[in-house]
Amino acid sequence: MSGKAVMHFINGEYTPGTSGKVFQNINPVDGSVICDVHEGLKPEVDAAVTAAKDALRGPWGKMTIEERVAILHKVADGVNARFDEFLEAECKDTGKPKSLARHIDIPRGASNFKAFAEVIKNAPTETFPMATPDGTGALNYSIRTPKGVIAVISPWNLPLLLMTWKVGPALACGNTVVVKPSEETPLTTSLLGEVMNDAGVPAGVYNVVNGFGPDSAGAYLTEHPDVDAITFTGETSTGTAIMKAAAVGMRDVSMELGGKNPAIVFADCDMDKAIEGVMRSVFVNCGQVCLGTERVYVERPIFDEFVARLKAGAEDLKVGEPDDEDANFGPLISKEHQEKVLGYYDLARKLGANVVTGGGVPDMGDALSGGAWVEPTIWTGLDDDSAIMREEIFGPCCHISPFDDEDEVILRANDTVYGLACSIWTENLSKSHRVAGQIESGLTWVNSWFLRDLRTPFGGSKQSGIGREGGVHSLEFYTELRNICVKL
Ligand code: NAD
Secondary structure (H helix, E strand, C coil), X not given: CCEEEECEEECCEEECXXXXXXXXXXXXXXXXXXXXXECCCHHHHHHHHHHHHHHHHCHHHHCCHHHHHHHHHHHHHXXXXXXXXXXXXXXXHHCCCHHHHCCCHHHHHHHHHHHHHHHHHHCCCCEEEECCCCCCCEEEEEEEEECCEEEEECCCCCHHHHHHHHHHHHXXXXXXXXXXXXXXXXXXXXXXXXXXXXXXXXXCCEEECCCCCCCCHHHHHHHCCCCCEEEEECCHHHHHHHHHHHHCCCCEEEEECCCCEEEEEXXXXXXXXXXXXXXHHHHHHHHCCCCCEEEEEEXXXXXXXXXXXXXXXHHCCCECCCCCCCCCECCCCCHHXXXXXXXXXXXXXXXXXXXXXXXXXXXCCHHHCCCCCCCCEEEECCCCCCHHHHCCCCCCEEEEEEECCHHHHHHHHHCCCEECEEEEECCCHHHHHHHHCCCCCCEEEECCCCCCCCCCCECCEECCEECCECCCHHHHHHEEEEEEEEEC
C-alpha cells in the first residue's frame, strides 16, 4: 500500500504545486510503490526561487552569525530528535540496512549543520594596512557575504548526508537554497522541511522542488536566472550538462562527480586491516559510494592470498532487508540501476574475466523478487584498458590485478579520467607518504578508508569534480569575498 504523496516545500509550506504531474517512488527491496511524488516543473521552480530570493531580504538576511548558528544547531537537534523517522524514510527510499544508515546517513546528515555552523562562526578574514604617497595610509579589509540563492542538486546514494553537506554550509554562510533531491529518494529532504520550520528557519530559506533532471525540476532550476550558484553531486555526464546551464549568466558551480577509485595493497601491508578496509570500500552501501573502490591492485607475492580472503569476505556478507539487524548488504537503488550493473557483470564475462565470486542476482525468494538485488562480485584477469577497469559501475564489485613495482602501480592507478579517492595499504611509513603524494586524486587514505574529518578539503581531481568543500574551503563557494579599501 502506498503512503501520502510527497509534496514540494516552498516558502515554508508543503504544496503539490500546479503542474498536476506525479511520479511513483519505488521501494528497491521489492519493487512496491512507496508513494506518489509531485513533479515540479517551471512554475514550481519559479515559486521556489522567488521565495528563496525574497528570503534573502527578510529576517534571515538581517540575522547575526550567532543567531544563524543557533538556528542551525536547532536544525541538527531537530533531526536527531526525529532520528527514527529519518531512519525509516531513508531506508524505505534506498533499501539500505538500518544498521548502516543508523551509523552513517542520519547522524552525519544531522552533524553537517553543526560542523559548518562552527566553521562560519570561527572563520577569519584578512586585513592589509597600506602606505599611500600622502602619508595617511589606507586600510584594506575583506568581508564575506552570502552568494545568494543556491541551487542544490543531490544524488540518491546517501540522500540526507550529501544534501545537508551542501545545505549546511550554504545556510551557515547566510544563503538561501532550493534543493532538488534525486527522484529516487525524496523522503528525507521533504521531512527536513518540518524540522526547518520547527527550528525557526524563516520561510523561503529552505525550499524543495521534486522532479527529474532534463525537462523537469533539475533543468529548470539550473537554468533559472535568479539562481546565483549551483552545487551538484552526481554523475560526471550530468555535471557537464549542469555546467552548460550555469555558463549562461556566469553562475559559479561546485561539482562532486564520479570516480573509478583504486586501492593499492603492498605486500608489506597488515593483511587483516587491508582486507577489512577493502571489503568496506568495495561493498558498503551495495557499492554505491562515490569514494568506493572498483580497482584493486595487489603486490604479486600476496595476490593469491588477498583474492582468496576478499572472496571469503564477499561470500560472508549478509544480504537482507533494512529491518534485518544482521544484514549488512541491501539492494541497489532501482531496477534501472540493477540493469546497468548486471550489464557490466555480463560484459566482464564476455571480456573473459575470471569471476572469483558473484556475477548474478541472489535468490531472495518470491516476496523480494521484484527488488533490485545483485550479488557482491569480484573479478580478476582483465586488462587495464577494458571497460570494466575504465568506467564507473557504481555497484558492489571490483577487479583485482597483480602488480610488481611501486612506479608501475602509481602509473596504473593514475591511468583514469577520474581522480576522486584512493586507499593505500602498507606498513612502510616512507613508502606510504611517497606514493600518496603521487596519486592524482582529491582524497587519499593510508591504511584506512572513509575516515572523514569535516574540516578537511573534500573534492575530486580531473573529471571527478571542480572545487573543494569541507571546513573553511566551503566558504570559497558559499560566500562572496569582498575587499573594502578605506583611505585614512
Ligand atoms: P545523477 O547525475 O544521475 O543524478 C544526480 C542528480 O542530478 C539527481 O537529482 C538528478 O535528478 C539530477 N539531474 C539529472 N540530470 C540533470 C540535469 N540535466 N539538470 C539538472 N539536474 C539533473 O547521479 P546519481 O545516479 O543520482 O548518483 C550517482 C553518481 O553520483 C555517481 O556517478 C557517483 O560517483 C556520484 N557521486 C559523487 C559524489 C562525490 O562526492 N564526488 C558523491 C556521491 C555520488
